Amino acid sequence: MGNMLEVKQGEIVFCEGQSGASMYEIVSGKIGLYKKYDTEKQVEINKLEAGANFGEMAIIDEDKRSATAVALEDTKLNEISAEEFDTYIKENPKKFIDMMKNTSARLRRLSSDYYVACGAAKEFVANQESGKPNSKELMNKLKAIAEISNLK
Amino acid sequence: MAALTTCTFKKGEIIFNVGDFERCMYVIDSGVVGIYAFYGTDKEIELTKLEPKRYFGEMGLIESTPRSATAVALADCELLKITEDDFQELLKTAPDVIIDIYKNLNRRVKELSDDYIEVCNDITTYVDLEELYAPSKENLWTKIKKLIEHYDKSSVSNVYVDSQGNAVSVDKL
Numbered sequence: 001m002g003n004m005l006e007v008k009q010g011e012i013v014f015c016e017g018q019s020g021a022s023m024y025e026i027v028s029g030k031i032g033l034y035k036k037y038d039t040e041k042q043v044e045i046n047k048l049e050a051g052a053n054f055g056e057m058a059i060i061d062e063d064k065r066s067a068t069a070v071a072l073e074d075t076k077l078n079e080i081s082a083e084e085f086d087t088y089i090k091e092n093p094k095k096f097i098d099m100m101k102n103t104s105a106r107l108r109r110l111s112s113d114y115y116v117a118c119g120a121a122k123e124f125v126a127n128q129e130s131g132k133p134n135s136k137e138l139m140n141k142l143k144a145i146a147e148i149s150n151l152k
Numbered sequence: 153m154a155a156l157t158t159c160t161f162k163k164g165e166i167i168f169n170v171g172d173f174e175r176c177m178y179v180i181d182s183g184v185v186g187i188y189a190f191y192g193t194d195k196e197i198e199l200t201k202l203e204p205k206r207y208f209g210e211m212g213l214i215e216s217t218p219r220s221a222t223a224v225a226l227a228d229c230e231l232l233k234i235t236e237d238d239f240q241e242l243l244k245t246a247p248d249v250i251i252d253i254y255k256n257l258n259r260r261v262k263e264l265s266d267d268y269i270e271v272c273n274d275i276t277t278y279v280d281l282e283e284l285y286a287p288s289k290e291n292l293w294t295k296i297k298k299l300i301e302h303y304d305k306s307s308v309s310n311v312y313v314d315s316q317g318n319a320v321s322v323d324k325l
Contacts, residue, residue, distance in 0.1 A: 056258070057258055057261070059258075060255050060258045060259060060262070063262070066265070086247070089247060089251055089254075090247045093243050093244070096250075096254070097214075097243075099254070100214050100250075100253075100254050100257065101214055101215055103254065103257045103258055103261060104210075104211045104214045104215045104257055106261055107211065107257055107260055107264065108211065108217070108220070110261060110264045110265060110268060111264065113268060114264060114268045114271065117268065117271045117272060117275065118271065120275070121271070121275055121279075124279065142275065142279060145271075145272045145275050145276065146272070146275070146276045146279075148268075148269070148272040149269070149272040149273045149275070149276035
């Protein structure tokens with residue numbers, strides 16, 4: 001199942017914005033996921049080790065990669081295509097449960113971040129209406145939001 | 153596999169409350185289920201309304217976390233209860249069902265990521281952080297007000313209305 005790949009330290013597996021239709025399982029080595037890789041605004045999203053999967057979002061509907069994946073050391077990968085995905089899951093139920101947990105947790109965090117952002121905007125408007133000064137906490141939230149925005 | 157347990161709920165009955173801890177999800181066989189934040193309070197928000205064949209509560213099951221919203225029977229309901237054991241069993245006997253749940257979760261992540269980035273971009277575009285310290289410009293105020301209307305709409309129609317409805321964390325709103 002899958003196609004074994006070897007990537008050297010520093011090599012890019014896929015780039016943010018590229019279209020892709022496969023996910024990867026790390027057999028050995030380390031992978032870093034970055035937004036705006038190799039620019040001033042580069043942000044590391046995650047560092048993954050042997051046993052972890054990445055790139056599974058693109059499997060769902062062959063969408064563009066949302067981050068750049070780079071080998072942080074010489075790394076062996078198992079590439080699983082969208083066609084192989086269902087079979088892969090049936091053969092690796094434990095791994096699949098982990099993947100589900102990760103996605104579910106991510107969705108939960110994302111919902112929370114989203115509402116924090118909306119809440120900050122609402123509070124800002126309320127302050128405008130009442131002439132109340134903005135709290136330091138609100139300012140910090142808005143600054144954090146501005147940073148997220150720079151990622152795009 | 154063993155048949156799933158059927159649970160019945162009368163119209164108006166609560167299926168689970170936010171904060172409850174039960175490791176199961178439900179598939180609607182008949183009836184309508186409403187998913188709410190702040191249920192029964194003046195801040196109550198209907199997050200989504202689900203009809204037969206739809207499922208809910210899967211995140212609590214997958215992650216073993218307390219319920220993040222309240223589920224209420226909006227009509228007399230018959231629900232199929234999928235426990236953790238059933239879920240493991242389904243993964244062996246009908247993996248496509250579980251794969252479908254997984255794909256839906258990923259879609260929701262993708263959609264919500266886009267919404268989130270959009271909101272952050274909007275805020276950054278309209279809220280000049282320098283101006284925050286002297287927030288008296290009328291022009292800015294008008295723009296933000298417009299933006300907030302957009303959020304209010306999107307938080308009800310785009311985000312809360314996810315396919316299952318229990319993915320929300322509204323306590324920080």
